Amino acid sequence: MFPSRRTLLAGAALSLPALRRAAAQAGWMPSRPVRLVVPFTPGGTTDLLGRLAARGMEPSLGVSVVIDNRGGAGGAIGSELVAKSAPDGHTIVLSNIASQAIGPAVSKHIPYDPVRDFTPIGLIAAVPSAIVVAADGPIRTLPDLVARARTGTIKFGSTGIGTSSHVKLELLNRAAGVQILHAPYRGSAPAVTDILSGQIDGLIAAVPDVGRNDRLRMLAVTTPERAVRWPDVPSVREFGFETLVATNWFGLSGPAGMPDAAADTLHDALAKGLSTPEAKERLLDFGAGPNSLSRQDYAALIAADVARWARVAREAGIQAD
Structure with missing residues (x-):
């Protein structure tokens, strides 16, 4: 005897939950x-x-x-x-x-x-992300950056409007009580080029994108602790910027x-x-x-x-x- 259409439909309705339970x-x-x-x-x-x-x-x-x-x-x-x-x-x-x-x-x-x-x-x-500036520039530490932003104009690039780089710049502004200007780019590479030519002052970008460029200085990383490969670079937490940890x-x-x-x-x-x-x-x-x-x-x-x-x-x- 063949199963009825109602039986088949009921079986189909139950098949997915049954398969999940069996799995x-x-x-x-x-x-x-x-x-x-x-x-x-x-x-x-x-x-x-x-x-x-x-x-x-x-x-x-x-x-x-x-x-x-x-x-x-x-x-x-x-x-x-x-x-x-x-x-x-x-x-x-x-x-x-x-x-x-x-x-x-x-x-x-x-x-x-x-x-x-x-x-x-x-x-x-x-x-981690890193806050970077030109290695041969006047900004040597994160407190240097904050002090200059409080007394003058500082401009940072980002990897684009609404990217992680952009929103972390806003976190830095809020944590430090400053207003670093934002210049969006299409990725980190053109922003780094403009840092090195003096068009902008810095960038917040993922460490793999900037950590091995000897012409850049990493002021801090955004992880709670220092990165193993970059033990000389402090964490933002060391400067009291807890809300910047990301x-x-x-x-x-x-x-x-x-x-x-x-x-x-x-x-x-x-x-x-x-x-x-x-x-x-x-x-x-x-x-x-x-x-x-x-x-x-x-x-x-x-x-x-x-x-x-x-x-x-x-x-x-x-x-x-």
């Missing part, structure tokens, strides 16, 4: 290559960290982790693609402060909710509704891949130390930063639209 009970492994969408172009910090994570995860997963660069709109294009993908564990995104927290804070046109539309998997790295975080997320078993497997593969001596050394090159965040910790980090940067953007009047 949670039996564990989960990918059945085909995992697609890791990096929502920025190749070669930058986001891309390099994505490739580091992908290589580290492959031995545990037993399949390839394929990088798919989908740059554009500050990371929103690639992030939206993953938000709309099937939550089966085979399509994930390199979630990050730009596309998950700052972008939604400064734009009304982000096509996803950074919390509700994703399943946090795990943190790859928390990378990292550029990068991790992995999947679409909302991903089964816990799939997210747990991906998290464990990421954690194991980043625990090797080679991976730890590479992370130090980015200014990042080891991390032991659980999936829940990473979710809390994202939620807290979404709220934080929304507040900063609102109070500073920053809008990228």
Whole structure:
């Protein structure tokens, strides 16, 4: 006897929850290559960290982790693609402060909710920003910069309106009680060129973008402690600028509704891949130390930063639209 149409429909309605329960009970492994969408172009910090994570995860997963660069709109294009993908564990995104927290804070046109539309998997790295000026210029320390900003005109570049670089400049202004002027650029490279030519005074940018340029002086890093690779550069916390402590975080997320078993497997593969001596050394090159965040910790980090940067953007009047 064949099942009735009503029976088939009822079975279909129950199939997804049942599959998720079965996956949670039996564990989960990918059945085909995992697609890791990096929502920025190749070669930058986001891309390099994505490739580091992908290589580290492959031995545990037993399949390839394929990088798919989908740059554009500050990371929103690639992030939206993953938000709309099937939550089966085979399509994930390199979630990050730009596309998950700052972008939604400064734009009304982000096509996803950074919390509700994703399943946090795990943190790859928390990378510091650095406050930099010309190495041969008159500004030698962060107190020097603040003193000059209080008595004269100081102009800092950023990597663009509404970027992490921009909002951190606003944090510096508020923390120090100054008004450093803002000059937006298309990325850190042209801003560095103008620092060296004397057109602007400085920049706040991710350490991997500026830390190895001998013609720049790092006045401070924005992490709570000094970076291992740059032990002579103080933390902003050492100057009492607690509200300026902020990292550029990068991790992995999947679409909302991903089964816990799939997210747990991906998290464990990421954690194991980043625990090797080679991976730890590479992370130090980015200014990042080891991390032991659980999936829940990473979710809390994202939620807290979404709220934080929304507040900063609102109070500073920053809008990228």
